[in-house]
């Protein structure tokens with residue numbers, strides 16, 4: 001099809017660069033040649049050899065309730081009550097009336113962008129962070145404006161960069177806590193300072209329960225912010241390690257009159273899509289209940305993998321780990337003997353280890369690689385040892 005025809009048919013926002021980058025090409029070649037590699041980017045928990053309460057999960061999906069349909073734009077009350085219970089375990093009281101179900105956290109973002117922003121408006125996002133924001137923003141015709149997370153041995157929000165990023169068109173500030181991939185939680189004083197701008201705060205808390213250390217300075221949720229509308233997002237994808245179930249939620253907090261108005265508008269948005277299936281809503285209380293063993297296994301694996309990583313990348317290694325407080329990722333700073341892309345390509349081609357480059361998450365200075373803590377322990381240890389050996393070979397005088 002000619003490119004002029006493509007322009008006639010398709011929107012500008014659905015256009016993207018279809019060329020594969022060097023890493024994607026190298027992976028495609030390895031698949032063609034049936035070459036095995038260690039995937040240290042694994043993010044699909046269902047492929048991570050984790051324990052699941054299989055029988056109980058299957059049983060919870062086999063309910064007769066699946067045969068009737070009584071749509072509710074916010075989702076079934078029984079599901080929302082179970083989610084309120086989940087918040088209570090995190091020390092947060094939220095009424096089921098302030099909760100809304102969505103099919104995924106990504107859909108929750110798209111609902112909130114519809115609720116808060118018009119095409120052309122701005123939303124602030126942390127940088128580095130999760131690459132999907134770019135697509136979510138393009139599809140809603142909004143503009144992203146980054147604010148910085150700065151690193152000085154620990155990550156923190158550069159509050160001046162938040163103030164600088166705000167424009168008269170700014171409709172929301174996104175906070176990811178803990179953030180992907182930095183693993184940093186938002187601290188209470190940072191949240192207070194962000195709330196002072198009086199702009200709605202969207203908190204992505206999908207990894208909240210995957211903490212690698214305790215810290216009293218953390219905010220438990222953006223719902224703790226005072227005087228401003230807040231939206232806390234999470235879902236089964238990370239909480240229960242079941243992305244295939246397609247169930248997530250938005251908890252709305254803030255001044256009561258604003259919460260009421262937000263819920264009224266969200267009701268219409270939800271009613272337009274009604275996207276969460278009845279069988280999953282029926283099963284959700286059980287799925288949450290049966291997620292404990294999987295969650296504990298992920299936490300145990302993350303601790304074990306972090307211990308291996310700390311051992312390998314301590315001095316005298318020329319590489320080091322960035323401090324991670326939680327989440328499913330750890331970032332390694334590599335000596336800039338070669339570019340970040342060359343590191344990722346050579347680790348893949350020569351050592352058979354796949355890692356994410358830091359620039360995938362908008363880390364601007366080089367060279368960083370991001371590794372998934374979800375990787376099964378044996379593969380993680382082998383893959384990280386190969387990286388450590390490559391670092392030591394390359395940095396040898």
Ligand SMILES: Cc1ncc(COP(=O)(O)O)c(C=O)c1O
Pocket residue numbers: 043103104105106107130176179180204206234235236237238243248
């Ligand atoms: C920070 C963050 N938010 C949201 C998601 C996606 O969640 P969902 O599967 O519910 O759309 C991810 C997935 O990796 C993530 O890292």
